Amino acid sequence: MTLILGINAFHPDAAACLVCDGKLVAAVAEERLGSRIKHVAGFPREAVRCVLGMAGVKLQEVDYVAIGHDSNANLRAKARFVCRYPISTLGDVFSHLARRVRISRLEDELARACEVSPAACRFQVVSVEHHLAHIASAFFASPFERAAGFSYDGSGDFVTAMYAACEGNTIRVLRRVWFPDSLGFFYTGICQFIGFDRFGD
Structure with missing residues (x-):
């Protein structure tokens, strides 16, 4: 039996899911449990505990932890943008580095959430590029x-x-559309203009 714990952490809409032998067995957003804050970011502590509990498994049994963020993805494009706009991107650079540090401590964060020793865990952490994670979660299910x-x-x-x-x-990536060209930001901007909140819903 192969168990994969998927998480969205340190990014809006923190959530967790559990896949057992290729089948999705549980999924929940953190906002539905502990915080009750719409689009909550941070670590999905309650969501992780919930999906493991729903499946009746322990963190020590998990083989892989997949996170839908890869700090090393598209570094060349990021560097070009920062060099072009050094002053306006300074805050983003520090945010990126802080998130990178938090993700590097993911094993400890998971162990603490599940109240187990990090040494008892055997999972491997796999970073998946953000949009590739979206496509994979739809296609493989x-x-x-x-x-x-x-x-x-x-x-x-x-x-x-x-x-x-x-x-x-x-999954073979055919094309990426680079930031700042964003249909999502365009949609959000229109929604904010007509009165919706910062995420456009």
Whole structure:
């Protein structure tokens, strides 16, 4: 039996899910449990505990932890943008570095949330590029053997949209749309203009 704990952490809409032998067995957003704050960011402590409890497994049994963020993805594009706009991106650089540090401590954070010793855990942490994680979560949970993959939102790992060819157990990225060209930010801007909150809903 292969257990994969998927998490969205330190980013809006913190959440957790559990996949057992390729089947999604539990998923929940942190906002539905402890915090009750819409689009809560941070670490999904209660969501992790909930999905493990729903499946009746312990953190020590998890084989992989997948996080939908890869600090090393698209570094060249990020560096070009920072060099072009050094003053306006300074805050973003510090935010990126702080998030990178928090993700590097993910094993300890998970162990603390589940009240176990980090030494008792055997899982491997896998960082998945943001939009690739969106496409993978849709395709691999679908009944299709072959499909077109498309993901767009505000921004994730410096990409605002991704197109991919999905077949079998592979996803081949065909194109990325780079930040700041964002259909998601355009949608959010229109929604904010007509009175919705900062996430446009």
